[in-house]
Amino acid sequence: MLSSAPDPSDKALVPFVSVANMMRLVHHLGLDAVIRSLTGHIEEDFRRWERFDKTPRVASHSPVGVIELMPTSDGEAYGFKYVNGHPRNTRAGLQTVTAFGLLADVATGYPVLLTEMTLLTALRTAAMSALAARHLAPEGARTMAMIGNGAQAEFQSRAMQALVGIDTVRLWDIDGAATEKCARNLAGSGLAIVRCTSAQDAVEGADIITTCTADKQYATILSDNMVGAGVHINAIGGDCPGKTELAPAILGRASIFVEYPEQTRIEGEIQQLDPDHPVTELWQVFAGAAPGRRSASEITLFDSVGFAIEDFSALRFVQQAIRGTPFFEPLDLLADPDDPRDLYGMLARAGGAAAA
Ligand code: NAD
Numbered sequence: 001m002l003s004s005a006p007d008p009s010d011k012a013l014v015p016f017v018s019v020a021n022m023m024r025l026v027h028h029l030g031l032d033a034v035i036r037s038l039t040g041h042i043e044e045d046f047r048r049w050e051r052f053d054k055t056p057r058v059a060s061h062s063p064v065g066v067i068e069l070m071p072t073s074d075g076e077a078y079g080f081k082y083v084n085g086h087p088r089n090t091r092a093g094l095q096t097v098t099a100f101g102l103l104a105d106v107a108t109g110y111p112v113l114l115t116e117m118t119l120l121t122a123l124r125t126a127a128m129s130a131l132a133a134r135h136l137a138p139e140g141a142r143t144m145a146m147i148g149n150g151a152q153a154e155f156q157s158r159a160m161q162a163l164v165g166i167d168t169v170r171l172w173d174i175d176g177a178a179t180e181k182c183a184r185n186l187a188g189s190g191l192a193i194v195r196c197t198s199a200q201d202a203v204e205g206a207d208i209i210t211t212c213t214a215d216k217q218y219a220t221i222l223s224d225n226m227v228g229a230g231v232h233i234n235a236i237g238g239d240c241p242g243k244t245e246l247a248p249a250i251l252g253r254a255s256i257f258v259e260y261p262e263q264t265r266i267e268g269e270i271q272q273l274d275p276d277h278p279v280t281e282l283w284q285v286f287a288g289a290a291p292g293r294r295s296a297s298e299i300t301l302f303d304s305v306g307f308a309i310e311d312f313s314a315l316r317f318v319q320q321a322i323r324g325t326p327f328f329e330p331l332d333l334l335a336d337p338d339d340p341r342d343l344y345g346m347l348a349r350a351g352g353a354a355a356a
Helices: 019-029 031-047 087-092 118-136 153-163 176-186 248-253 261-267 282-286 308-321 343-351
Strands: 013-017 058-062 065-073 077-085 099-105 111-116 143-147 168-172 192-195 208-211 218-222 232-235 244-246 254-258 299-303 329-332
Touching (some): 031 153, 031 282, 031 308, 065 308, 099 308, 118 232, 118 308, 153 176, 153 208, 208 218, 232 244
Parallel strands (some): 013 111, 208 232, 218 244, 232 299, 254 299
Antiparallel strands (some): 013 329, 065 077, 077 099
């Protein structure tokens, strides 16, 4: 128990985790421990998949990006994330992806947590990648190609190191400054870092290929000839209609694993395929109801788009992790009149005289 922990028992005050406090929490627990714990929460929630209300996220598109709401509930708690995706933002010094989220008690409808989710999204996306790779990557995978060295890249690398045991990352980005930033941040992590000259160079000898680029178009980050037998592809960046990273021919050769097909068919790499192309739902793999990798020569693909249950799991993780810590502030978010029906009176008394 850390000193000066705020009292979370006052139902009208909502615990709020700022970016600064999220960073303190991660340093307090340790990055590997956070990723492991997130992985545990996600796996647990995916195993009780049928208990959740599920819907593809609600997306509002513009020519330069997307703003999305990602809700779900297990009947006891309700969560949602607000998240954007604006690939051109970095040119203006802004993040491509920012997010915040909320957890609420279904019994009362009262929010019980409000938190930043920009860092949390990077952490949960990395945890989800590593969890999928644990079931899909070839045995003894040690080398990962990391294509796209932006905000997510170090988190992806560290999660694959902690959970899958990779010891080498081969970095490639069309912007050399991003690769330098990534290499600098990963120095001292224990990972061997190789700066590559192209995507083709990066995939050389890689057991896992992670694509995590941001561009609102049908891009070809990996062409068919770059993907050899036995590789696991962790495709993160194609997560919107009209935004993909893989040549369609790769999809024809791969066993494809997805989060929630109804959303992935709209947003993922498989938007390039017929709507009835077979895919395996990862919750079934985690629950032991469907196989993961079946042979050493199989090409496996996690067509990641990011699903609401992963954010729900991340919110649950934060709710538990901040207990007994000073890493949140009580937020005066909810009106709390002494008589619940005297909302007007509360307002009037606050003004001292007539209500507004
Ligand atoms: P970012 O803008 O910080 O980094 C993207 C990097 O990709 C940049 O450094 C850019 O130079 C590089 N890039 C662009 N085109 C490239 C190409 N053709 N080859 C090599 N590199 C290229 O973005 P980010 O926050 O790291 O996110 C990356 C992508 O992942 C985004 O598209 C985002 O929407 C997506 N994302 C997905 C999930 C998920 O759950 N699947 C979660 C978070 C982010």
